[in-house]
Amino acid sequence: MGFLARARVKSPWILHYCTGGCNGCDIEILACLTPLYDVERFGILNIGNPKHADILMITGPVNWRSRHVLRNLYEQTPDPKVVIAIGVCAATGGVFHNCYNVLGGVDKVVPVDVYVRGCAARPEAIIDGVVMALQKLEAKKSGGVSYAAGAR
Amino acid sequence: MPLMSGNLIKNLFAGPVTRPYPVAKRRSFPRARAQLLYNPTGCTYCGICANICPANAIQMKEDRESLRINRTYDSFACIYCARCIEFCPNGALKMGVEHLEPTDRKAVMRTAGRA
Amino acid sequence: MSGEQLITLLIFLPAVVALGGLVLKGAAAQRVVFVPAMVALMVAAAALALQVLPREALTFTPPVGWENVVAVLKYALIAYFLYVGITARNGLVLGLAGFLAVLLPVVQFGVLGGHVAVEPVFYADVLAVIMCLVISVVGGLIVVYATDYMPAHEAHFKLAEPVRTRQPQFFFWFVLFLGAMNGLVLANSLPWLFFFWEVTTLCCYQLIRHDLTDEARGNALRALWMNLIGSVAMVVGIGLAYNSAGTLSIQDLISGGSAPLVLLPLALFCLTGFTKAAQVPFQSWLLGAMVAPTPVSALLHSSTMVKAGVYLVLRLAPGYADTSLSLLVALFGAFVFMVTSLLAIGQSISKRVLAYSTIASLGLIVCCAGINTELALAAGIALIIFHAVSKGMLFMAVGVVEQQIGSRDIEDMDGLVARMPLLTVAAVIGMLSMLFLPFGVAFAKWAAIGAAGALAGGYIAVVAFLAIGSAAALVFWSKWLGRMLGEVPVVADEKKPVSAYGSVLLLVVGAVGLSIFVAPLVAALIQPALSTMGYSQAFDVSGWHLRTAIGVFPPWALFLAVTAAVLLPALFARGYRGDLDPVYLCGVNVNGGSVQFTGMAGKPVLVTAGGAYWKQWFGESRLTPASNWIAVLLLVALFAGVVLR
Amino acid sequence: MTWPIIVAVAAVLLAPLVGGLLRGLDRKITARLQGRIGPPVVQPFYDFGKLVGKSRVVSSKASMAWAWSYFLLTLTAFTLFFMGQDLLVVFLILAFAGGSLAFGALSARSPYARFGANRELLQILACEPILLLAAVAVYFQTGKFTVCSILEANQPLLPYLPLVFVAVLIVLGIKMRKSPFDIAASEHAHQELVRGVYTEYSGRFLALMELTHWYKIVLLLAFIALFWAQPLWVGVLIALGAYFLELWLDNIAARLRWSWMLGVSWSLGVGFVVVNLVLLSVVV
Amino acid sequence: MQQVHVEAAGDAVVAPGELLAEVERLVSAGARFTTMVCLDEGLEFEIIYLFQKQTLELVNLRVRIAKDEELPSISGILLGAVLMENEIKEFFGVKIINLVIDFQGRMLLEAESPKTPLLKVKANSKQPGGGQ
Amino acid sequence: MARVTFPFGPQHPVLPEAIQLQLTCEDERVVEVLPVVGYMHRGIEKAAERNPYSHNVFLCERICGICSFIHALCYCELVESMTKIKAPPRAKYLRTIWSELSRIHSHMLWLGLLADSFGFESLFMQCWRAREIILDTLEMTTGQRVIQSTCTIGGVRCDIDSEMKPEVHRQMKAFKKELEAIYPVFARDYTVKARLVGKGVLPKEQAWSLGTVGPVLRGSGWAYDARMLGYAAYDELEFEPVVENGCDAYARMMVRLREVVQSVELVVKALDRMPDGELAVTARRFPEGEGIIRVEQPRGELVEYARGNGTVRLERLKVRTPTFSNIPALLLMLPGCEVADVPVITLSIDPCIACTER
Ligand code: NFV
Ligand code: SF4
């Protein structure tokens, strides 16, 4: 593996955005950064700016308003990038399946590479998700296929 | 005022408290609710769990033609509340303490039983 | 032509052309007369330089009759000021002019005992020649620029009733100004100096009030009375100088050793210089002067008027070397430099920023004079040259911008580079030349800090002021510069008037060229100027670098490096043909663009990006009163130091 | 004439290595102070490599150009420093480098970048006077403004310029973008200006920024090391000590506001240098 | 401190026209706004304003208005009520007028969201409101 | 004067949740703030009308993952009042314990975020590290870290038995030790105080009339805490509200900090006094009539109103969360502050958007 390819999986910077969930998963993502889980071990930084991010960690069932935001953030993230949907409501809507303002899942708006289940997803599960996302990231090449053409 | 210094010194000398997760796994708490284990052989397809599920993760559909009941369980919708376990009359459901693996696609679990 | 003739020409040609200008109507006619005249003026200045450089200095004393003419004109001027004070009901002007009207005869007849012959009346050494070159070249180009600017200005600016062009008057005062300045810098006789001094005051007054609005008249009066303070100080100084040193020749005065008694008149002359150079607390007249048409500002700020002030301080520098006066002049200049640079940070009106930057630069020159070592004086002289070129150009550029975009607010110059590429690039180079290192102004700063640092004691405070001031200068230029280079979605729409653009671009070339050739410039002009003033050589210019006793300034290497660092990326970026992506707006860009974001109730909101001015730190209301008081205190200390010695 | 060039070339080549490793150490130690394991020490190089490999996202041509100018100007200052040239020149160019960073941020239409740029300018306003005065202080001790003169002097500077040293530490804190001074582009990203001046840079431009940052830090540390140049290894130790002091400070303080930063650097920073110089000229 | 025991909430029905005066009175007596609840009663809305007195018990004001009737906003008196009024306007389509900050029915809902989702019966019709 | 108008959020590194503040600044001074909300709105009140009422316990828990237990508690108490049943005493104590544990976890989370918002990373880490002890306690006793799903109508679903009790005591002691190391940093550190004291001032009268609740209200000198109303077991635990008189961000921070200390004591006290007995009773009928319940969330008073008609579905469920009441105060506190203070002041009300928008 060349240095650049290696570097790509050794330095994933994440952007976290909540599309309307309950915060449960969001605080677990934050908990991953803290000493007990310390994902910085893997070079992960919570960077907070889509233009610097490699991994989008999206929580929540996506409501009509945050849909636009999600789309925008996805487009502003430079390739290669992966999307992790965290929590069951980000996967299907979960407990919010019958709420009128939700679309029911991140994959209705942008393509999702990894699903992490749980309500709320545990930090360990999130770490597993990141590890899987890194494998995906390794497979993607920069400047290759444009992933901007999402699902809808 | 350097009031934080004490903490830092302690941290430095006590060593990291990080749980090196994927390398070493901590034992889960026995009460942990992390996955729903289902034993189809013990299930009578009574439909209670489907009715009681707040996330609509379990669905039952009767297939009139084949006289069978299709039961689907969606682990991507389940909120792991264990309510179905509480109400299942046959003990066909159980909570697992280990969280589920991440996946790159969604799938539901389908079983069928006689009506 | 002989030196005498050249000197006469330099003073009289503008006066004659000015009178001719009174009868000229129309831009074409003006151009036909003024452009050749200005070229002639430049040639004359250059010729004088060529004559002066090989020897020490040229002297010239006109026939005795002129002395009387000048004396009569002097009284006429003061009478006119009195008249202005009366008609405008301005107590300050009236009082000061009245005082002057009493003081002048008292000094002339009481102290001087009538007429004192001064030998020589004109003294053209290298410093004076440098000044002449600056006045003629930069001033001349501004005149050319004005032939384009003024018609547009009158078309744009609804003149007060009756609508009648005032361009002839404008050009009369404008060109006359150049002659007066030439006379001022060449004069060695104090009475003559005083005469030219008052002529510049008059020209300045007339030019500021040119538009005849209430604001223009008010500001012109303010300029008048502040300058009259200087005049009073000068007259008193003349009296004291004669009393204590028995001479009215500047050269005699400054070479006579710094007897404590001579120091007081020198201090008074410095005060005179400060008023003219608009140093704090007299800065408000220069700030007010920006109501005048842009060529006036360009002229006042670059080559005339204010330069007269610093010229005088610099000229007298050998007279007060190694005295407490020197230290206090340095402190005062450095303080002005710092405080006006900080004040410029808080301004959003482009001309005000330029005005503060002028005052700051002048403060730096004053400071250099005060530091009074050969390195500092070299820096001061270099700064006079570089500042005149860059500032004249900047004012002219800003004037065109103002005419084309209809605003002088920096906020409205967002992304100007897209609208007026050529001019913006010129302005940017002008700003860089005021700020970036290989350029002359920064070179002078380097030399000044070095020179001040080399002296211990009270000069430590001088260095501290200079250090803060130079950082502040970087900040206010950068804010403006960055704003003009910003990316905004507009199409270029640039009118390019020939004379205006021509003179701007010539000065750009001048600024860059002089900076590249700073070493030859130092060798050819500045070092000789130093030696005629009695200082030793500041630099060793034999090698590639400008080497001083304490440091090195490698102009060539720096120029290469910095040009490469700025120019190459710019070219590389110009060639970029890829897409530009929208900026980060927290995920709510409207239609994926950079211009709007989705705000309350789903409505698109324009992203405005005003600049930062940090008014609570750098606003005028916050800084001006305090700095005025400190400046006054420094002036008091200056006199106290001289008197108590 | 050849020696300075060799030294400078070596320094230019080695600085990214040193700078990157220092950044890595910084992150590792910070993690340890917080009771975490932290990233590997070579993490900054991974980050750099990753950024280089990202696809290009540019929001303004001018900011592309200024990013390179920022790098090249810093490199110029760096080279001049290691060639033993005039300190005033070095620091003035360093200030222009900061200026180009600000220009780059100002040229994008991004409110966050522009706020960052303005704050970057405030940082220059805070640092520049101290650095220039520090150069003057060096002159006081050695009689010259050049770096060479410090190396040629026969006693170390620190005993004579202790307060100047403290003031330079303030500058180091500001340039390292560490609490309590990190106002323009916080190292830890969770601040009101997103990433301030860096907001609009991504991919290889961000990598360039990072590289420039390394050069800048190495330059400053080298300057700090000069405070004890006889023998130089003591100075290097002192510089490392200063670096870790900043880390410590970062971990025991909140980020304060720009007005505080400006106040401290002008009152304490400039004040210390001036007091030091006055003492020096009184005693000597 | 003593535990405070609160007896059942005080209830008062007021006419829409007297609402503002009544709120003024309560406020001058030291009460503060807690929340509002809107109920869809078929032809009418019932809107309950809950106030909290300084002694901590709740006071309810109940207003009944027809579905197309206008209701004055109390946000001029109590700024704290403005979000709740906007929400009710948005969720039920209650015509609240003179809002201090008016989100124009776009506070929580996006253009694509269902309109008036909590409205069960539309004015002058028997059709169900939004929300599928 | 030059103005800058820009969006602060919905995605912004200092905001863990999606809300936009449309800010207009002069220089760096904020002159105008408009809230743009709706990025987290799901429509839970409507879904609660569609679900059978017993499902709503789990739905209400997921109004917010930070204050989830108390949401469930509130809904259960509400339905209990409408179905005329009473939770058994042991359940009341257990509810109190878990309420307080989740208050601690919420406050520690907030203290960490606050520290992060003013760039004090190590303090953030320290807070969240301490918080993990509480989360362990919660996971051990209920099976989940942040969403416990352990409250149910008529009681609770699981017990803290005699085996677990000493373990909980131990964890409380460990937590207390961690807290003692953090407390002085927040309370007395120079840089922390420089960022908090005098920021976001909300005068006492205004705090009352704007209808603010929770630490915002108590930080402005009002001794009101819904726990004084004595739901769950609070009437037997000699509860006294924590009050500070500073009216600024620092006072609000101190209220929360002291509440953490108080909550630890409450947990210990409740554990010790917990009577034996059954865990839950079952309801024999469907909810009917009206009910209003007020409970104290970490962020303040939560008010729930419901109307039932004797069927399995509620006719209306209204949830008024504390942040909803505190946002108007935020809009008054922000203008006049500096951009750098926006995160600090915003966080000082501890905004929870998931709660607010439901
Ligand atoms: N606001 C709110 Fe909550 C709380 N505390 C509650 O009802 O956090 Ni998410
Ligand atoms: S998955 Fe569950 S815990 Fe996570 S955000 Fe959604 S509802 Fe909350």
Ligand code: SF4
């Ligand atoms: S655990 Fe809860 S959500 Fe999952 S299937 Fe059972 S009842 Fe449904």
Ligand code: SF4
């Ligand atoms: S409740 Fe139990 S027995 Fe009945 S369908 Fe569900 S799993 Fe099968």
